[in-house]
Amino acid sequence: xxxxxxxxxxxxxxxxxxxxxxxxxxxxxxxxxxxxxxxxxxxxxxxxxxxxxxxxxxxxxxxxxxxxxxxxxxxxxxxxxxxxxxxxxxxxxxxxxxxxxxxxxxxxxxxxxxxxxxxxxxxxxxxxxxxxxxxxxxxxxxxxxxxxxxxxxxxxxxxxxxxxxxxxxxxxxxxxxxxxxxxxxxxxxxxxxxxxxxxxxxxxxxxxxxxxxxxxxxxxxxxxxxxxxxxxxxxxxxxxxxxxxxxxxxxxxxxxxxxxxxxxxxxxxxxxxxxxxxxxxxxxxxxxxxxxxxxxxxxxxxxxxxxxxxxxxxxxxxxxxxxxxxxxxxxxxxxxxxxxxxxxxxxxxxxxxxxxxxxxxxxxxxxxxxxxxxxxxxxxxxxxxxxxxxxxxxxxxxxxxxxxxxxxxxxxxxxxxxxxxxxxxxxxxxxxxxxxxxxxxxxxxxxxxx
Amino acid sequence: xxxxxxxxxxxxxxxxxxxxxxxxxxxxxxxxxxxxxxxxxxxxxxxxxxxxxxxxxxxxxxxxxxxxxxxxxxxxxxxxxxxxxxxxxxxxxxxxxxxxxxxxxxxxxxxxxxxxxxxxxxxxxxxxxxxxxxxxxxxxxxxxxxxxxxxxxxxxxxxxxxxxxxxxxxxxxxxxxxxxxxxxxxxxxxxxxxxxxxxxxxxxxxxxxxxxxxxxxxxxxxxxxxxxxxxxxxxxxxxxxxxxxxxxxxxxxxxxxxxxxxxxxxxxxxxxxxxxxxxxxxxxxxxxxxxxxxxxxxxxxxxxxxxxxxxxxxxxxxxxxxxxxxxxxxxxxxxxxxxxxxxxxxxxxxxxxxxxxxxxxxxxxxxxxxxxxxxxxxxxxxxxxxxxxxxxxxxxxxxxxxxxxxxxxxxxxxxxxxxxxxxxxxxxxxxxxxxxxxxxxxxxxxxxxxxxxxxxxxxxxxx
Numbered sequence: 001x002x003x004x005x006x007x008x009x010x011x012x013x014x015x016x017x018x019x020x021x022x023x024x025x026x027x028x029x030x031x032x033x034x035x036x037x038x039x040x041x042x043x044x045x046x047x048x049x050x051x052x053x054x055x056x057x058x059x060x061x062x063x064x065x066x067x068x069x070x071x072x073x074x075x076x077x078x079x080x081x082x083x084x085x086x087x088x089x090x091x092x093x094x095x096x097x098x099x100x101x102x103x104x105x106x107x108x109x110x111x112x113x114x115x116x117x118x119x120x121x122x123x124x125x126x127x128x129x130x131x132x133x134x135x136x137x138x139x140x141x142x143x144x145x146x147x148x149x150x151x152x153x154x155x156x157x158x159x160x161x162x163x164x165x166x167x168x169x170x171x172x173x174x175x176x177x178x179x180x181x182x183x184x185x186x187x188x189x190x191x192x193x194x195x196x197x198x199x200x201x202x203x204x205x206x207x208x209x210x211x212x213x214x215x216x217x218x219x220x221x222x223x224x225x226x227x228x229x230x231x232x233x234x235x236x237x238x239x240x241x242x243x244x245x246x247x248x249x250x251x252x253x254x255x256x257x258x259x260x261x262x263x264x265x266x267x268x269x270x271x272x273x274x275x276x277x278x279x280x281x282x283x284x285x286x287x288x289x290x291x292x293x294x295x296x297x298x299x300x301x302x303x304x305x306x307x308x309x310x311x312x313x314x315x316x317x318x319x320x321x322x323x324x325x326x327x328x329x330x331x332x333x334x335x336x337x338x339x340x341x342x343x344x345x346x347x348x349x350x351x352x353x354x355x356x357x358x359x360x361x362x363x364x365x366x367x368x369x370x371x372x373x374x375x376x377x378x379x380x381x382x383x384x385x386x387x388x389x390x391x392x393x394x395x396x397x398x399x400x401x402x403x404x405x406x407x408x409x410x411x412x413x414x415x416x417x418x419x420x421x422x423x424x425x426x427x428x429x430x431x432x433x434x435x436x437x438x439x440x441x442x443x444x445x446x447x448x449x450x
Numbered sequence: 451x452x453x454x455x456x457x458x459x460x461x462x463x464x465x466x467x468x469x470x471x472x473x474x475x476x477x478x479x480x481x482x483x484x485x486x487x488x489x490x491x492x493x494x495x496x497x498x499x500x501x502x503x504x505x506x507x508x509x510x511x512x513x514x515x516x517x518x519x520x521x522x523x524x525x526x527x528x529x530x531x532x533x534x535x536x537x538x539x540x541x542x543x544x545x546x547x548x549x550x551x552x553x554x555x556x557x558x559x560x561x562x563x564x565x566x567x568x569x570x571x572x573x574x575x576x577x578x579x580x581x582x583x584x585x586x587x588x589x590x591x592x593x594x595x596x597x598x599x600x601x602x603x604x605x606x607x608x609x610x611x612x613x614x615x616x617x618x619x620x621x622x623x624x625x626x627x628x629x630x631x632x633x634x635x636x637x638x639x640x641x642x643x644x645x646x647x648x649x650x651x652x653x654x655x656x657x658x659x660x661x662x663x664x665x666x667x668x669x670x671x672x673x674x675x676x677x678x679x680x681x682x683x684x685x686x687x688x689x690x691x692x693x694x695x696x697x698x699x700x701x702x703x704x705x706x707x708x709x710x711x712x713x714x715x716x717x718x719x720x721x722x723x724x725x726x727x728x729x730x731x732x733x734x735x736x737x738x739x740x741x742x743x744x745x746x747x748x749x750x751x752x753x754x755x756x757x758x759x760x761x762x763x764x765x766x767x768x769x770x771x772x773x774x775x776x777x778x779x780x781x782x783x784x785x786x787x788x789x790x791x792x793x794x795x796x797x798x799x800x801x802x803x804x805x806x807x808x809x810x811x812x813x814x815x816x817x818x819x820x821x822x823x824x825x826x827x828x829x830x831x832x833x834x835x836x837x838x839x840x841x842x843x844x845x846x847x848x849x850x851x852x853x854x855x856x857x858x859x860x861x862x863x864x865x866x867x868x869x870x871x872x873x874x875x876x877x878x879x880x881x882x883x884x885x886x887x888x889x890x891x892x893x894x895x896x897x898x899x900x901x902x903x904x905x906x907x908x909x910x911x912x913x
Contacts, residue, residue: 419715
């Protein structure tokens with residue numbers, strides 16, 4: 001009995017669950033890669049209460065402020081991943097070709113160890129996306145990698161614009177067409193799903209407008225249109241309140257979605273994967289659509305056989321705001337390396353290559369006024385590297401979110417799990433690796449059984 | 451367990467047998483017990499947690515506690531229970547259970563016949579809030595007697611199902627008909643984050659939460675119109691009849707709470723998110739991992755029923771390694787030790803949850819949706835090893851659930867005027883070798899034999 005009482009006090013406090021705090025830290029004498037304002041040698045970055053307060057030389061911090069000696073190191077804004085599925089308990093609600101009403105924000109899992117692994121790769125924010133099973137998928141959540149909390153709300157980047165996943169091509173046609181024998185069975189069907197959805201949303205808005213204009217009239221007895229969360233969300237896209245992030249490969253389809261968006265007056269559009277984006281780069285630029293691509297990954301299914309490692313460079317040189325994403329809990333750990341590939345394939349400058357994983361993904365998520373570069377007033381999200389982040393020898397040393405050091409290579413405990421699995425069979429001789437598969441299609445595997 | 455489909459002749463026999471049963475049941479009702487007055491004598495009466503009367507008398511009459519104390523006049527017609535050396539407690543109240551509601555067979559369905567998986571019939575989608583637990587009650591179900599045998603005399607019982615299985619009811623664990631058992635017909639709208647079967651909407655937690663919001667808001671909207679339509683329909687278009695939406699009305703009017711099953715730390719918080727989006731009164735049931743979110747729970751005013759389903763705890767086995775000469779451990783061994791230790795700590799937190807809630811001043815009851823009845827007493831006793839004392843556990847079984855379910859005026863303690871729900875144990879209940887000898891439910895007596903000594907020894911061995 002006594003033993004257990006003691007245990008109570010021990011156990012309750014062994015793992016102090018971190019309440020989300022804003023930190024202060026002074027990073028001294030590093031090579032500061034601001035992204036938007038060039039490189040400052042031997043410069044300090046002062047973060048106070050979660051915000052960047054000053055960048056310059058010989059900065060002083062109030063006593064008690066944590067100081068990081070960054071001599072010989074590179075200080076850059078925290079890396080942002082515009083396409084990821086880490087920290088989610090559900091990715092695809094694959095039961096309907098249109099699921100605009102669902103939100104991955106409801107499935108955020110702050111206990112997921114992948115968050116810490118991403119931090120160990122300098123990534124401070126990611127776009128926790130719905131999967132690509134449906135033509136119109138669910139709404140996504142932009143999260144900050146504040147690891148150590150059990151509260152999903154604390155991961156959410158409050159105030160970040162709403163985003164939604166769309167998908168073209170094989171995934172939605174396989175799931176719904178081949179899987180269930182319903183629309184969309186073909187690429188044409190996918191377009192039809194979009195057009196039909198947006199048309200219904202227009203009707204929905206019109207019905208509500210008509211109702212609202214009459215409801216306060218004396219003696220009005222009419223019935224309100226039936227509330228529909230799906231149509232409401234689609235209507236919000238039409239109003240410009242939600243950024244579309246569309247899973248895409250083929251140029252013809254990419255072009256098709258731009259035409260659909262033009263017809264419905266939608267301007268906020270980001271293409272994901274976009275492996276044939278290089279074929280329609282001028283069109284993308286003209287529309288103002290952005291592109292988030294893999295550095296050099298393709299040929300994992302038929303519609304993505306035709307691609308090139310020069311994709312990011314070609315898009316960038318055509319004026320398309322381009323980012324490089326992970327779509328994977330493994331790739332997310334070395335996005336700096338992925339970005340560096342654009343120097344091998346296309347010869348992008350350091351600045352342009354780093355933009356692909358900082359300010360550009362921030363623009364695509366609509367958070368570039370808050371993160372993505374080292375500027376006074378922006379949020380204190382920083383990655384510090386030994387060796388230049390685009391060097392093959394780059395090593396992430398510190399990762400800071402809101403001024404709080406979330407990863408420190410010199411102080412990196414072996415077991416960072418928050419809630420260990422109580423059903424786990426412990427056998428340290430067997431290495432358990434995350435199986436590699438297309439996470440975009442998670443929760444849909446059953447559709448392809450038999 | 452599954453019965454084969456009866457053929458015609460079997461059906462006939464079955465009907466005949468049932469008729470016989472009914473007629474004999476009718477005879478039972480005619481043959482009332484000699485007296486509905488009982489006097490429990492010379493007992494140690496635990497009136498309420500921490501309040502004990504030694505050598506006292508409890509007098510029950512017509513299902514009500516008439517008198518409690520040391521000097522109670524026993525009427526001549528009372529049946530006497532000689533309870534010398536026995537212990538009397540208020541009957542336990544189960545905060546959330548499926549008592550009297552056997553799990554229905556999983557219905558098979560032909561996927562080919564479902565034209566649109568995005569819009570499956572409500573029954574398959576798990577959207578049946580209009581179901582009433584009271585209509586589904588099976589008084590003879592084993593779950594009733596097995597809980598009663600443990601000392602439970604009342605239970606909040608909810609239907610099985612998926613996201614919206616139906617309305618909960620407060621039942622007494624005695625009776626041969628639902629009418630006899632049901633105390634409060636509609637106590638809650640039961641909800642879970644469980645989705646429809648594969649391929650059917652809503653399948654995942656994100657689908658369920660979106661659908662929940664939509665249904666709730668649709669109900670809230672239709673309710674306003676329905677009210678206007680009912681007050682004067684003249685000139686108004688007839689609203690669609692929706693049993694699902696109507697089932698939400700008592701929740702919207704705050705007449706009943708939503709009772710949400712939420713076990714994991716994340717599910718608990720997902721439910722809190724829904725509550726803050728929609729604003730219903732919330733009771734969380736079957737809480738398994740709530741220790742880190744107690745403050746958040748406090749802020750939500752949610753009521754809480756903690757699970758009695760605990761993970762298996764590793765009994766400390768003699769470790770053969772320690773007997774050997776001390777040697778330097780390999781990295782593998784050290785890592786394994788560390789991982790084992792963290793796993794054990796995590797398991798123990800499940801047992802410590804109740805005392806963590808107690809420390810933070812949150813009152814709670816227990817729910818038994820997941821636990822096997824055979825484990826309940828063992829698990830209650832385990833709590834005593836993890837920071838709870840007997841009064842705490844007793845309160846979580848009696849006064850606290852009575853308060854949380856709004857029936858403190860009739861249940862939870864042995865006080866004059868309360869319902870005659872009480873249990874009599876041959877030793878203090880929380881002694882492992884104790885046996886329940888009598889359970890009174892609404893004044894109806896159930897008698898149990900003491901377990902044979904052999905079993906006792908076996909139990910003792912476990913200590």
